[in-house]
Amino acid sequence: xxxxxxxxxxxxxxEGRTALITGAAAGIGQAIAVMYAKKGxxxxxxxxxxxxxxxxxxxxxxxxxxxxxxxxxRDEDIKNAVKTSIEEFGKIxxxxxxxxxxILEKIEEVRDEVWxxxxxxxxxxxxKMTREVGKEMLKAGGGKIVCIASQGxxxxxxxxxxxxxxxxxxxxxxxxxxxxxxxxxxxxxAISPTIVMTALGEMNWNNEAGEAFKKxxxxxxxxxxxxxxxxxxxxxxxAASLINGANIVLDGGFTIG
Ligand SMILES: NC(=O)c1ccc[n+]([C@@H]2O[C@H](COP(=O)([O-])OP(=O)(O)OC[C@H]3O[C@@H](n4cnc5c(N)ncnc54)[C@H](O)[C@@H]3O)[C@@H](O)[C@H]2O)c1
Numbered sequence: 230x231x232x233x234x235x236x237x238x239x240x241x242x243x244e245g246r247t248a249l250i251t252g253a254a255a256g257i258g259q260a261i262a263v264m265y266a267k268k269g270x271x272x273x274x275x276x277x278x279x280x281x282x283x284x285x286x287x288x289x290x291x292x293x294x295x296x297x298x299x300x301x302x303r304d305e306d307i308k309n310a311v312k313t314s315i316e317e318f319g320k321i322x323x324x325x326x327x328x329x330x331x332i333l334e335k336i337e338e339v340r341d342e343v344w345x346x347x348x349x350x351x352x353x354x355x356x357k358m359t360r361e362v363g364k365e366m367l368k369a370g371g372g373k374i375v376c377i378a379s380q381g382x383x384x385x386x387x388x389x390x391x392x393x394x395x396x397x398x399x400x401x402x403x404x405x406x407x408x409x410x411x412x413x414x415x416x417x418x419a420i421s422p423t424i425v426m427t428a429l430g431e432m433n434w435n436n437e438a439g440e441a442f443k444k445x446x447x448x449x450x451x452x453x454x455x456x457x458x459x460x461x462x463x464x465x466x467x468a469a470s471l472i473n474g475a476n477i478v479l480d481g482g483f484t485i486g
Contacts, residue, residue, distance in 0.1 A: 233467070234470060234471070237466070237467035237468045237470070238466070238467060238468070239468065241268065241462050241463050241466035241468055242268055242269055242466070243265055243268040243269045243270040243323070243462070243465060243466060244268075244269035244270075245269065246265075246269070246270040246271070246322040246323055246465070247270065247271045247273065247314070247318040247319075247320055247321055247322050247323070248262070248265050248271070248272055248273065248321075248322065248323035248324070248325065248465065249273040249275060249310070249311075249314055249321050249323070249324050249325070249362060250262050250265070250272060250273065250274060250275065250324075250325040250327060251275045251276065251301055251325065251326055251327050251328035251354070251355075251358060252275075252276055252327035252328030252329060252377075253272065253274035253275070253276055253280060253283050253325075253327065254274060254276035254277070254278045254279065254280035254282075254283060255276075255278070255280075255427065255428055256425070256427030256428055256429060256430075256454055257327055257377060257422070257425055257427055257454045257457050257458070258274075258276070258325065258327035258328065258377075259280070259282065259283045259286075259454070260454030260455050260457065260458040261325055261327065261454075261457070261458045261461045261462075262274060262280075262283050262286075262287060263283065263286045263287065263290075263458070264455065264458040264459065264461070264462050265323070265458075265461075265462065265465065266286065266287040266290040266292040266294075267290050268462055268466075269292070270292060270322075270323065270465075271292050271293040271294070271295075271318060272287045272292060272293070272294050272295070273295045273297060273314050273317075273318070273321070274294065274295070274296050274297065275297045275299055275301070275310050275328070275358075276296075276297075276298065276299075276328065277298070277299070277300055277328075278298065279296060279298055280296060284296065293318075295313070295314070295317055295318075297309075297310045297313060297314075301328045301350055301354030301355075301357075301358065302346075302349045302350055302353070302354055304357065307354075307358050307361050308361060310358075311361045311362055311365060315365060320365070320369050321362050321365055321366065321369075321372065322369075322372055322373065323372065323373045323374075323375070323465045324358065324359065324362040324366075324372065324373075324374045324375070325374075325375045325376075325377070325461060325465075326354075326355040326358055326359060326374070326375070326376040326377065326399075327377045328350060328354060328355075329350060329351045329377065329395075329429075330346065330347060330350050330351065330392075330429070331347075331379075331381075331389075331392045331429055331433060332346075332347065332391065332392070333388040333389060333392070333433055334388055334390075334391070335388055336390050339390060339391060343391060344391045347391040347392055347395055348391070348394075348395055351392070351395035351396065351399070352395040352398050352399065352402075355376055355399060355402065356402060359374060359376075359402070359406060359417070362374070363406065363410065363415065366410075366413075366415050367410070367413055367415070370413070370414055371413065371414030371415055372416075373415070373416050373464065373465045373466075373469070374403075374406065374415065374416065374417040374418070375418055375419075375420060375461050375464045375465060376399050376402065376403050376417070376418070376419045376420075377399075377419070377420055377422070377457070377461075378396045378397075378399040378400050378403075378419040378420065378421045378476060379392070379393075379396040379421050379422060380421050380422065380423050380478060380480045380483055380484055381393040381396050382395075382396025382397040382398075382399060382400050382421060382476075383396075383397075383400070383421055383476070383478060383484045384483075384484050396421070399419060400419050400421070400476045403417045403418055403419045403474055403475075403476065404474040406474075407473040407474030408474065411473040411474075414470075416464070416469060416470060416472060416473055417473065417474065418464050418469075418472055418473070418474065418475045418476070418477065419475070419476040419477070420457060420460050420461060420464070420476075420477050420479060421476050421477065421478045421479065421480065421484075422452050422456075422457050422478075422479045422480065423446060423451060423452050423479065423480035423481055423483050424439070424442065424451040424452065425451065425452045425453065425454055425456075425457060426451055426452070426453055426454070427454055430451065434451070439451070445483065446480070446481045446482065446483045447481055447482030447483070447485065448481025448482055449481070450481060451481075452479060452480075452481070456479060457479060460477055460479055464477070
């Protein structure tokens with residue numbers, strides 16, 4: 230007997246899907262947008278900055294690209310982005326919450342504005358975007374939500390107090406959303422990478438501390454944006470429909486124990 234849960238595309242294709250990706254102008258978000266387009270998805274890029282490189286790569290795959298230059302800390306920007314996306318594409322099948330910042334400071338030196346900004350972007354922004362896109366997915370009868378958390382949300386890391394607290398909260402956010410929405414065919418999961426070689430990763434770790442850190446990772450290396458993108462493709466595909474509220478660590482074994 231035919232059963233959609235058994236007869237999915239084993240190549241994890243995303244043909245005909247529309248994916249809204251925050252932070253898709255650079256780094257991990259950009260790699261996810263490009264790999265999703267290669268898998269057949271149209272892309273909505275929500276970012277503070279224009280994304281000409283992402284646009285070019287997506288359009289080269291023959292997929293549609295919509296730029297929404299906006300700030301995840303502004304409620305109006307989130308609401309307008311969802312409205313525009315629905316007007317343009319009729320649906321949002323996949324949401325990737327990737328926009329984020331990481332400013333490393335010792336606890337006793339953390340500035341209030343850094344603490345607040347990190348919470349506003351990494352946590353509150355992801356929550357509000359999830360809430361607004363989630364309403365559309367509930368109406369449409371399903372969807373996939375992928376949140377980029379971090380190994381810093383799983384274990385404590387030196388100078389990561391603001392960042393680590395937001396990422397631990399994201400891991401809880403996906404559990405909460407999965408609990409309430411799994412029955413409506415919405416899958417919500419997190420990916421927690423180790424240090425990834427992007428502008429953000431290089432700013433903090435392309436130095437002596439980075440070399441020392443690598444020695445503590447069982448795989449003895451950092452990650453690449455494409456490795457995170459591959460995991461995000463799987464989680465957005467029909468093959469991952471039974472994965473709910475999970476946090477997939479992509480850390481070369483760093484958080485094993
Ligand atoms: N690079 C790493 O080592 C690493 C490791 C683990 C997790 N992560 C997470 O992955 C995500 C992406 O990181 P990255 O390394 O690609 O960073 P990045 O700095 O290369 O890219 C982040 C993108 O987010 C956008 N952005 C930032 N603030 C925004 C805002 N207020 N509104 C809209 N867009 C905004 C930026 O413009 C940028 O395009 C982040 O959530 C980060 O915490 C990164």
